[in-house]
Amino acid sequence: MTLHPFTPFVLVGGVAALAFLLPPPVGPVALYGGVLIAALAAGMGGAAVAAGLVLLPLWGFLLLLHGILPGGDGYPAAVAQGARLGAVATASIMLLRGFKPSRFLDAASSRGWSLSAAYLIVSTLQAAPRLRARAASILEAQRARGLRAGGSPWARVRALVPLSLPLVLATLTEVDDRAMALEIRGFRSPGVTRTPLDPPPTTGRDRSLRWGTLILVLAASVWRFG
Amino acid sequence: MSPRLLALIPSAVAINLAMGFLVNQLGLPLYVDTIGTVLASALAGPATGIITGLVSQFVRSLYEGFIWFPFALVQAVIALLAAVAARQRGFRSLPISIAWGAVVGLGAGAVSAVISYVVFRGVTATGVTAVTTLLTGAGLSRPAAVTAASIATDLADKMLVLALAGVALRSLPGRVAARYPWAARAIGR
Numbered sequence: 001m002t003l004h005p006f007t008p009f010v011l012v013g014g015v016a017a018l019a020f021l022l023p024p025p026v027g028p029v030a031l032y033g034g035v036l037i038a039a040l041a042a043g044m045g046g047a048a049v050a051a052g053l054v055l056l057p058l059w060g061f062l063l064l065l066h067g068i069l070p071g072g073d074g075y076p077a078a079v080a081q082g083a084r085l086g087a088v089a090t091a092s093i094m095l096l097r098g099f100k101p102s103r104f105l106d107a108a109s110s111r112g113w114s115l116s117a118a119y120l121i122v123s124t125l126q127a128a129p130r131l132r133a134r135a136a137s138i139l140e141a142q143r144a145r146g147l148r149a150g151g152s153p154w155a156r157v158r159a160l161v162p163l164s165l166p167l168v169l170a171t172l173t174e175v176d177d178r179a180m181a182l183e184i185r186g187f188r189s190p191g192v193t194r195t196p197l198d199p200p201p202t203t204g205r206d207r208s209l210r211w212g213t214l215i216l217v218l219a220a221s222v223w224r225f226g
Numbered sequence: 227m228s229p230r231l232l233a234l235i236p237s238a239v240a241i242n243l244a245m246g247f248l249v250n251q252l253g254l255p256l257y258v259d260t261i262g263t264v265l266a267s268a269l270a271g272p273a274t275g276i277i278t279g280l281v282s283q284f285v286r287s288l289y290e291g292f293i294w295f296p297f298a299l300v301q302a303v304i305a306l307l308a309a310v311a312a313r314q315r316g317f318r319s320l321p322i323s324i325a326w327g328a329v330v331g332l333g334a335g336a337v338s339a340v341i342s343y344v345v346f347r348g349v350t351a352t353g354v355t356a357v358t359t360l361l362t363g364a365g366l367s368r369p370a371a372v373t374a375a376s377i378a379t380d381l382a383d384k385m386l387v388l389a390l391a392g393v394a395l396r397s398l399p400g401r402v403a404a405r406y407p408w409a410a411r412a413i414g415r
Binding site: 061065072081090091092093119123124132134135159163171172187 | 346393405
């Protein structure tokens, strides 16, 4: 069963809080283990692998700076920090893979949340891949016109101007059209509320997960600072 | 929030993310992923810049993990300083933009160093951490190495970011620039 769109955010927030509240190095390592098991159980082993690949260089630097080089905090601190990063990154990538912008927008509007805030997140998530594709096509077009995108660092910095300028100017020029489209649809008209067609339900499972996370974080805070 | 700002902010955030992609493709050891935040501040003021910065960090966290979300504070500092630069006509020429880039870089680097040291024990993005490792190997204490690495990389990065933002603002068609309250002053018109 699919979770309510807000529940994964509560879970990731809880993992981030627990990563820094649980006593190192055992606490963060156990938390990372728990997140990995949850990823496998949810059929999201790929998220764990993706997070591991992103973090691989950082884990190397942690061992180097805190273990091998003098003056570091030692191997236990490096392992604890590596496990914290692993737990939070894996949970975040799991969240992203299950994130459905339209469901999030429906959930936000059914709760009476500011539509502007939800719109900002959702429209950004839709704009980001579009602009990335545009950046890639500008890069190809400028290369075809003879732009050298390699060589010395200075040459590469200079190459940024013909690459970034078309991207930025075209995007800012389009803002006009988008603003007009929002205005025509009465996006900010006073007294107009949006009715979601299919608002995601909050199930008992959602409530248990949210309350369970909150209780765990509170317990860890009391245990740590109490 | 007006429809114009609702349309500008996602575009500025997407510019931040797309610039990160271009810089990766060029193999530059910099980020250049705050240009959208700087443009939003210079066009529509600090509040728009701060929202752009926070949304950027949130969306980047969705893609790369919420471990980097504490750096949202750096985005806010960049937005505020870019707005000050815009009020002082800091984008009117290339040398002035670069000078303001140094100011923004120092501010962002200082905040970034504190977050890197306190939250991440000095291990953050690969490029900065490589510099930290080199400086630690050369005998600097950990706090000194983290601070020097953060400020050095942010200084170079923000000088380039404000230089590029200045070029973009000065090249903006008059019709588009006229729609934003801060744009004309930012470029000294």
